[in-house]
Amino acid sequence: MNKTPWWASESFWRKVAVWITGGMLVILIFLTFDTVKKITAGSSRVPAYSVINKRIYYRFNPERGFMEPVIGDDAPLFGKMLSEEEAEKLVSLGKMTIQAKNCMNCHTLLGNGAYYAPDLTKAWLDQGWGAESVRENMMVSFLMDPKTNGRGYGTMRRMPNLGITEEEAHGIVAFLKWMSSIDTNGFPNNFKTIPQEGDQ
Numbered sequence: 001m002n003k004t005p006w007w008a009s010e011s012f013w014r015k016v017a018v019w020i021t022g023g024m025l026v027i028l029i030f031l032t033f034d035t036v037k038k039i040t041a042g043s044s045r046v047p048a049y050s051v052i053n054k055r056i057y058y059r060f061n062p063e064r065g066f067m068e069p070v071i072g073d074d075a076p077l078f079g080k081m082l083s084e085e086e087a088e089k090l091v092s093l094g095k096m097t098i099q100a101k102n103c104m105n106c107h108t109l110l111g112n113g114a115y116y117a118p119d120l121t122k123a124w125l126d127q128g129w130g131a132e133s134v135r136e137n138m139m140v141s142f143l144m145d146p147k148t149n150g151r152g153y154g155t156m157r158r159m160p161n162l163g164i165t166e167e168e169a170h171g172i173v174a175f176l177k178w179m180s181s182i183d184t185n186g187f188p189n190n191f192k193t194i195p196q197e198g199d200q
């Protein structure tokens with residue numbers, strides 16, 4: 001008598017495989033919707049694009065144990081308050097330019113990309129821009145002519161001139177400002193911020 005026990009039968013394992021695949025598919029669909037909700041601009045961690053009209057700080061939160069972005073008073077980018085649509089258009093232009101010029105070939109954005117040049121997640125808040133009052137213009141002139149306006153990170157590396165127009169540079173600055181407002185659980189760690197009004 002060589003009867004196969006039920007747990008070793010082919011039909012049992014076929015059913016197990018079908019149920020596990022089906023169950024995982026449901027979980028995957030749920031997680032996809034959950035993630036999309038969390039990464040959409042206008043959610044709690046990823047502010048709406050019009051955040052570029054506000055001052056953005058980076059402050060230590062003792063409860064969480066790391067720096068987090070704080071959204072302050074009005075501080076319109078390039079001195080102009082933008083509607084949600086206008087802000088989205090400008091940030092999108094910056095994003096498209098960043099993709100078209102393949103900035104991730106050297107930089108990381110939110111940790112993704114290459115490690116040749118600094119991470120750009122909080123570049124808007126970098127001390128390298130000197131003071132808050134001159135930052136926007138410094139960023140535009142750097143992006144349009146990085147060879148002349150580079151500041152050096154002790155690596156002796158230089159960013160090449162990528163032929164960025166003034167309009168594209170404004171878009172990139174808007175994108176970088178918006179990205180710096182994203183709550184990234186303290187990433188990048190140990191980032192030294194530009195001295196800002198209201199910083200304690």
Ligand code: HEC
Pocket residue numbers: 097098101102103104105106107116117118119120122123126128129143149150151152153157158159160162164172
């Ligand atoms: C060939 C490599 C390379 C590419 C491509 C590149 N960069 Fe850079 N980038 C650098 C290097 C190197 C530095 C540091 C320059 C310095 O210190 O003077 C830098 C610095 C910067 C900074 C200042 C960083 C900070 O923390 O303040 C910004 C902003 C920046 N790049 C934006 C961009 C954008 C936007 C693009 C795409 C349009 C881009 N870079 C493409 C190499 C690159």
